[in-house]
Amino acid sequence: MKNLFEFRKIAVFLLGLILVTGCDDQLSEINTNPYGIDPANANPNLLMPTVLTSSAQSYLGLGFNDLAGAMQYTQKNGWYSSHNNYEWVSRNWTGWYDILRTNDLMITRGEDMDNAFFQGIGLTMKSFVFGNIADLWGDAPYSDALMGDEGSDQFQFPKFDSQEAIYDGIIADLQEAATLLASASTEGVTAGNDLIYGADIDSWRRFTNSLLLRYYMRLSEKKPDVAKAGIEAIYSSGIYIQDASQDATLDYTGGSNDIWITRHVRLNPDDFQRYQACQTFIDQLTMTDDPRLPVFFDSVRVQWVADETLDVAAESFIRADGEPIESIYTFDEFEEEYADVKFTRHFNPNLADYNSDLYVGLPPSILTPESYNGNPIPGQGTQNLHVSQLDPIYSTAGSAGDILKARIISAAEVSFIFAEGALKGWSVGDAETHYNMGIEQSLQVWEKADMYEEFIAQPDVMFNSTLEQIITQKWVANWSNGTEAFADYRRTGYPDLSAGPLSPQPEVALRFQYGNDEYNNNPDNISAALNNLEVTDYSGNFGQDSQWSKPWLYQGTSVPF
Known part of the structure; x- marks a missing residue:
């Protein structure tokens, strides 16, 4: 038995040796995917859609x-x-660098x-992503x-460049891209694969x-001479x-x-219902009678009505055109039965404090937003009958025509x-003319261009030659593009925002924390960035x-704090 056992061990060893020797000569052949594409032969027409869609959708995802x-x-x-309270701990940038790798191959x-x-478009998108x-x-x-x-450790564990250098x-x-595009042709370009501008x-x-x-203005406080010359x-x-028709946007087809x-979470209405208006934004829109308000948000489903005759804080039922109909807990069951009906609920203002406006938002960073303003059926992701959520166009794929897009710049x-440049005294035309044009172009985007003359005549909208007014209206125009509004806020301190009670700090946060991937895999180089x-x-x-904490761009400034 012992000899037989030894023989088997020797046979297995010899068989393994033969297999290894035979495989060694063909190892690269075996490990080659016959259906794969050699990067050296990659068609940039096929790389372009991935770069454009991933960039635009990632940007919208942040801004929305x-x-x-x-x-x-x-x-x-x-x-x-994270949405309300700035819990931006350990935010990895992997997705952005994935885009950059594909884009780098397109440039090559x-x-x-x-x-x-x-x-040219590769350098433009590289700049956008690194920005x-x-x-x-x-x-x-x-x-x-x-x-x-x-292969070098230098590139396996890359150093961090300063924000200024980036x-x-x-x-x-971008300057090089502009030069390249000035002499470019579309020979060999598949126009349909350019999902932004069709080549x-x-x-x-x-x-x-x-x-x-955008980036010259980003540097306007740190490098004013560079910004001024570039923008001029x-x-x-x-x-x-x-013109709004020239905006850099990615369409959503509704497929x-x-x-x-x-609507990214299929068949899950909670994904839509979680989004509630913020009272800060509602206050701005209602103060100026902004025609974009009903495009952005729906009115409350049930409006509070003050009634001092009640002997209780609030009624436990809903009224349709003033007449009591049903318990608040069965609202969804009968809402469709009452077309063109105004739903209300009465409360005694001496016993309860509710917001009775038609459009109501959640205050920023409050303790229990799911219960705000007397919601009778609180719960994470449930609808609040007494707070405005997004307009219904945001809930149905393809229902909004040309309105809903991932907008990169407008x-x-x-x-x-x-x-803003004109207000600084730069040679770029008249500040009021540009301000009014920005408002008109935004109204055009949201299909309210016919309301321009009436809106621009509002006392709080008429140009008053202040940076605060320019940036505040730019903030409104940047709806769905919160990333750019965030950059403006940190650079100028406008609009005037206050952090809510559940925020860890009394000020709005400034940046994302570095991700664990960098701490775990590139610790030596992240140290310099932290310093x-x-x-x-x-x-x-x-x-x-x-x-x-303040990165370079905001150091030495008093804004936003």
Whole structure:
């Protein structure tokens, strides 16, 4: 038995040796995917849609979610800690760098093919993505990024470039992109794969220069001479987005895999119902009688009515056109039976304090938003009969026509940039003209252009030559684009926002914390980035890597605090 056992061991060893020897010669062949595409032969037409859709949808995802909460466009009544209360701990940027890797291959293939179009839009999208990283975190891997396949530890564990260096690189890349696009052709380009502009080179040139305007203005406090010269040059060229029809946007078709962000959770109404108006934004819209209000939000489903004759704090039933009908707990069951009916509920203002307006928002960062304003059926993600949620167009795929888009940059933003520049005394035209144009372009986007003359005549809307008014109206125009509004707020301190009671600090947060991936895998290089952050009075127990620490762009300034 022992000899037989030894023989089997020897046989297994010899068989393994034969297999290893035989496989060694063919190892690379066996491990090659016959259906894979060699990156050296990748078609940039097939890379382009991934870059454009991922960039636009990621940007909308930020601007409609956590940064919409920070900028007090919306609050959530369920699963709201990051949206309402700035719990931005350990935020990884993996998705953004995934986009950059694909984009980098598109640029490389554009160079290989001597195709200025793919190089130009690649540099534009590279700038857009790195701009978001620098805006939201601060220092980040930049010059050594996207080179992990080089094999060196230098690239496997990339250093963090300063936020200043990244912004300088963004401006240089956008300038190069503008030069490339000026001489580009669409030969070899599949127009249908350009999901933003359909391979229209003039549109890309306007987009590229408009992003330059954004980042020049971003640097206007730290490098005013650079910003002034850059913005004046682009204004003089006339090559920038000038009409809402030229906005850089990604359409949502309404297909099963291409639906607006609030419908991404299939068959789950909670995903839509969580989004509630923020009272800060409602106050701005109602104060100016803004015609965009009913496009952004629905009125409350049941409006409170003050009634001092009640001997209880509030009625336990709902009224339809003033007549009692049903218990509040069965509202959903009979709502459709009463078409064109106004639903109300009475309360005694001496015994209870409820907001009786037609449009009601959640105050920012409150303790129990799901119960606010007397909601009779509180719960995470449930509807609140007495608080405004998003307008119904945001809940049904494809129902909003041309309104719902992932908007990267708009004519309205460009006009407000010029208005701010003019207010600084730069040679970019008249501040009031640009301010009024920004409002008109935004109303056009939200299909309220016919209300422009009436709206612009409102006392609180008529131009008063202040930066606060320009940025406040820019904030309104940036609805669904909270990321850019967030950048303006940190740069100017406008609009005037106050953090709510559940915020860890009394000020609105400034940045995302670095993700655990960097701490775990690139600890030596993240240390320098942390040292470049300025600890503020509000950094709290997080220390340097706090949501309330200041990156380079806001250091040495008194805004927003």
